[in-house]
Amino acid sequence: MTDQESCGAALGRFIADFPADGFSPSLWHEGRRSLLNFFGGALGVAQDPAVQTALRVMAPFSGPERATVIGRAERLDAMGASFVNCIAANLLDFDDTHLETVIHPTAAVAPPLLALAELRGFSGAAVLEAFLIGAEVECRIGVSVSPGHYARGWHITSTCGVFGAAAGCARLLGLDPAQSATALGIAASQSAGLVENLPSAAKNVGMGNAARNGLLAALFAEAGYGAAPAAIEGKLGWARAMGDAPDIARITGGLGEQWEIARNTYKPYPAGIVFHAVIDACLDLRDGLGEVKEILVEGDQLLLDRGDRVLRNERDARVSIHHCAAVALLRGRAGVEDFSLAALQDPQLAALRGKVRARLDASLARGAARVTVVAPDGARRVAEVRDPRGSEARPMSDAELEKKFVQNGGTPAQARAAWGLDRCASVAAVMQAFAAQP
C-alpha cells in the first residue's frame, strides 16, 4: 500500500496483479486442503432439511444456465448454486476455521468460484488461485475489526465472507485493479449477518447471501458500477459502522508476503472449536476406563460461558461441555452422528452427562482443557490438552482430512476429484463428481 493509496486500491491491486506463480507450494497445498474439506462438509448435509428448503425456495428464481448443487441432482444458476452450496458448507460449523477471527473462510468463497468456473470454463488452477486470493482478503478484513466486530453482534463469517467472495470472483473474472477495488466497495454495502441469529436457520440466509452477493459485487463492478474509494475504511464506511476500533493497517500490512489463509485449520469434530480440547482429553482418558463417579472439566471463562448449558437440540449438543465429554468417553469418538437427536436421547450418554461438572480454571489458556475422571474409590486420572487436534500447532494431516471427508459421506473417487481440482482443465468435469444422479 503506497502512501496515497486507499486500502481498497491496495487490495484491488493484490487481487488483479498477484502473480499466478507467486503462491508457495505449501500455501497452494493449504488451498487444496481447504477445498477438500469444503466438499466433504457440503456432501455431508446434502439431504439435510435446511438444504432441501433452501433449494426449494431458490429453484423458481433460477436462470437457465445452471451449475452443480453439491450432493444433489437439482441444478441452479450461479447465484442460486452459490447460495445453497455456501449454506451447506457451513451448516454444522464443521468447516474450516481461521482461529484469530473465527471466520470459516471457505464456505462463502468457494461456491461462486466453482459455479462461475463450471459455467464459463475456467480451469481448476484458476479457481484455486482465486480462492487463495479471496480467502486472504476475507481473513485480513476480518482481522482488522477483530475481536470487537464479533463481540458487537456480527457473524463475521457472513460479514467478511462477502468480501472474500467478491475478491475471488474479481480475480477469476480477470477484473483490473480498479474494478477489483470496486467489487470490494460494492461488497461493503452488502455485508450482513448477526450472532443473535446463529442458533437459527436465519443464519443460513445470511451465509448464502455472502456467497451470492460477493458474486453480484464482482459482476456489477465488471459491468461498470462504481463504489466509494474508501468504502471500507472511510469515515462513514464499513469498518467504522461495523466495528469500534478498526485497525485498517492490518488489512494491507505484508499483503502477498504473509498469508492469513496459510493459518487455516480444520475441525476433526463437529463441535464448537473451544470444546475440541475437552474431547481430546476425554479420548486420552478412555483407555482402561473403569466405572466413573464424576468427570471434572476445567477450562477458561469462554469455555464455561459457551458450554455450560441446558440441552434442547443438536445445536446445543455441539456446544455442550457435558455432551462433548460424555460422548468422547463413552463412544471413543465425536462424529456428526454423535451430536444427533438420537445421541442426545441415548440413556447411557444422558447418565454419563449427569456426572460431568464444569469448573473455571482461569490459569488455563484459551482453547485448553483439563479433564479429571474420578472412580468410585476416589482414584483420579487427569488429562490436560493445550493444543487440540486440528489446531494450528497440531494440524490435521492430509490422511486425517481424507478420513473426515469419507466420514462425511464422500467416496474415495470424490476425494480424488477434490484433490485433483487444481490440475483439471474442466471444472465442470470435477463438479460432475459431486452431483447426485437424477
Added chain:
Amino acid sequence: MTDQESCGAALGRFIADFPADGFSPSLWHEGRRSLLNFFGGALGVAQDPAVQTALRVMAPFSGPERATVIGRAERLDAMGASFVNCIAANLLDFDDTHLETVIHPTAAVAPPLLALAELRGFSGAAVLEAFLIGAEVECRIGVSVSPGHYARGWHITSTCGVFGAAAGCARLLGLDPAQSATALGIAASQSAGLVENLPSAAKNVGMGNAARNGLLAALFAEAGYGAAPAAIEGKLGWARAMGDAPDIARITGGLGEQWEIARNTYKPYPAGIVFHAVIDACLDLRDGLGEVKEILVEGDQLLLDRGDRVLRNERDARVSIHHCAAVALLRGRAGVEDFSLAALQDPQLAALRGKVRARLDASLARGAARVTVVAPDGARRVAEVRDPRGSEARPMSDAELEKKFVQNGGTPAQARAAWGLDRCASVAAVMQAFAAQP
C-alpha cells in the same frame, strides 16, 4: 406488545392480524399517494444507464415466471424485478421521505409486493394494505435507532428497507404471526448499506438487495426457516450491532394506532431535502428580480455541512447550496433537467453560482433557510422559508403530485392506473400500463 412478548412477536401480530378494514381513509389515501410518487420516480429513470446496467447484470439470473420492470419492455422474475424497480425508484433520491428518519419508505417495499401480486394474482387492495403495514414496520424500526444509526454510517433506507419489504411480503403472503415475526428475524441478518457509498452506484446494489432480500426473508419464513426470537432487540441482535442507543419501545408503542407512514412526504425538487427551503426562498425572490451582486444563503450547520461544496457531477449539484439557489433564481424551477450535467455547465448558471455565499445562522431551524439577494446598489430583498413545499406542514397536493408524475415522464393514463391500483382486482393489468412495449 404484552409484557412477555418480544418486539418481533408484537410486530408479527401486527403484520398478520391488523384488520383489513382498520386503515383510516386518510392513511389509505397516503398509501395511494406514496405509490403514485413511486411509479413516477421509477418511470423517470427507466432509461438511465444505472437501470440499464442493473437489468443487464440480473437478466441471466432470472427464473421463468416474470414480472414487470417499470418503464421497460424486459421482464424479470420477482427477485430481479424487485431489485431493479427498487434501484430505479430511489436512484435520484427524488422519492418520498419519512423526515424523522430520512428513510425513503416506498422504494424497497412496493417492488416485491407488486411483483408478487402480478405473479400470484393478489388484488391491488391487498398490495396497498401490505404496503402500509410494511412501510410502517420499516419506519418504526428506523425511528428506534435514529439518529445514531445513520450517523454511524448506515444508509437507513437500505438497512430498514429490508424489514419493510419482509413485513409487506409476509402480509401479502398471508403468513401467520409467528412466521411474520420470523420473516423480520431473517431480514435482520440481511440488513446492509453504507452512507460512505451514497455518492456511487454501490448504493444502488444495497437498495436493490433491500427489496430482494425482504421478499427472500418472507419466502424462507413461509418455507419453515426460523430466526432468533430477539433478532432485532437481542443482546447480539440488529439494533445493538447497528446502533448505539436503540430505543426499542418506539418500535411497538402505539402500533396500529399512530402511524409513522401517515407522515410520509414527497419532494417537489430532486435535491437533498435540506435544500428545499433554499429553493423555495429563491423562487419567492424571483418576481421582479433585477441585476444581482450577491446571494447570501443562511441556514443551520447541517445545511452548511452538506451543501457548501465543490461541484463535480450531478450528485453534487443535487446537494449544492450554490447550484440550488442559482437554478431557482435563474430558471424559476428546479426539476430533474436542472441538475443535469448540461445544467452544471450552463455558463449563466455558473456565473450566478459564483455570487452565492453560504453563512451559518444557528438560530434557524433545521430545514429552514433565509436568502438575501443584494443588488449592485446595495438594495436587499430577503425571503425566509421555514416549511418548504412538500414538508409535513405544507404537503404537496394530489394535483401537485400528479404534475410531478407527468414531469417524470408518466402519462395521464399511467397516473389513472396508479391512482386506481387499490380498486383493481388484477395487479397484472395495472402493471401492464407501466411496461414499455417490446
